[in-house]
Amino acid sequence: MVVLREGMCPGLDEDLVRGLRAADIKTVEDLVSSDIEELAQKCSVSYKALFAIRRVLLAQHTAFPVSGADLYEELLSSTAIVSTGNPSLDKLLDSGLYTGEITELSGGPGSGKSQVCFGVAVHISYQLKQSVIYIDTTGGLTASRLLEMLQAETTNTEEQMEALQRIHIFRLFDVFSLLDCLHGLCSGGLQQASVGGGSVKAVIVDSVSAVISTLLGGKQNEGMSLMIQVAGVLKTMAKDFNVAALVTNHVTRGGSGEVQPGLGVSWSHIPRTRVLLERVEKAVAVSRPGLRSATLIKSSRQPCHIKEEFDLQWWSRSKGGPSLGKRKLDETDS
Template sequence: MARLQSNMHDLLTEEVLKALFSKNIYTVLKFIQAEIKQIGSITTLQYKDIVTIRKHLLNKHSAVVTNALDHWNELVSKTALIPTGIKSLDRILQGGLTTGNIYEICGLPSSGKTQLCLTLMKNVSLLNLNVFWIDTKGDFTGRKMKSMLDANGTPEDVMSKMLVKQLHTQHELVSALYQIKEDVYTRKLRLRLLIIDSLPPLFYQSQDFERNYGVMNDFVNVLHFLARELQIAIVVTNVITTWYEGDFNIDSAITEKLGLGKYWYNVANTRFVIKKDRLTILKSNRLLKGVSCPIRICDEGIV
């Protein structure tokens, strides 16, 4: 899952990397899986140079064999349960957000998805844990967070635990996730919660479905790595759209569709829908489907 970098091999220059990235070859795995002729046509590398790089990458990044018991014990030791600070939500989550899982919050526009995420960020930061927020809509403001903290009587220095990055393209999103991975390893960043608000603005920018699929595949791979290998709880927001078929006056003609298509549908471990004053589990691999809890929006956020 390592991202291709110039320090991995002398022949992987910035020019070569730029050419590879333009064809959605971001990782060591993608480079090794690609045909040598394809790499040659994309870059200026010679056949023998490509073979040399592949051998070097294989030797350096081959998987280490471990037995199942050791793997399980390591997983248990790293897994944590993070209370959301919203009592009704923690009840249906059986205690809180579990690291290693991807949670999706979906709903109609202006249904409260961002407000819920802001509340999660505030409450988890109060646990002395860093929270990373990836903002694709420009909705995050320090002023809003400060007002939520003030309403709760919380010192503003807790905001030092909140890391925010605004971005506008699919490429920036994938790059940001790889940078988070590097920061956790090299800077020993103590990160337990990653929030992405939201995905549709990036993946609806282009009508190039083949490119969107390729980037989505890379995004999902690194997302799973962050969740499972680094034991981070990930929360992503997605939009629900309303479609009218036939008569606008007939309720049965109205259908609701989840954004990002079929590929994304099975990515999240747990999916919530937020409607009016309730949060309902639509899908989960460990929680009871259909269970819901009441929520209320106030100055402190969602309670």
């Protein structure tokens, strides 16, 4: 269900949204399935105006068939692979994060989800000279940690500051603020973030489960609806603006005790790629505390359950030149 809100289409202003809600019309589905003539009388608006709004909403939210050839051409012309900056993770992800898709990192506390997100943001901003949107829902992101990683990349203070300016941070702590932020990015925020720097190539949400998991379970249908809305906006943003969406998720225990990503079956269909991060055995961790294992648990490109070990401290070391994907991601890329 998509909740009606002001500005979704021309003519759908605050007063009309308020009137529709008073008539118990709260979603796009409610509006398109209602008797427009009767509804126009209830809301004291013209039938012609309401019919036009209904037609626009139908066009926006109805699926139209596309040929396989068209999809393939779109893939070749628009998809880029954005390196994470870590060779082991890139190998697991078939070269890196793909634009137009959602990639999920799941793991328990201390598994390194946020550290990977920090490293990806720093690599894209400094090495690739592109912009990153970083949505922090846990309060775990600190400028000092980003600067520490950048200082490992370059000793030039001006270059460090330029890279920091390409990381645009939003701190949000509830799902409604997250939805507002994502809608704002789709409505012009991504273009604004590109002014004065490289274009936005990644949107990171760390963590998506922090603002959704508490709303799920029992008879909380609203929580499921909000989760699907978040997923829908992320998918649309990734595809329409050619960005890579990277989200983090918590883990739960399955029926037989196995570790699995949280947010349930409905969410499991949302990310195109899912990676489970875990600590390595204690004996190894003593000598290499930053060592983690990454297991591919969902992918349309690689065999599932392949595993790579990587060091969280990788992003705090000097690595050299930029990594490239299908298309070169540099300062001239738009």
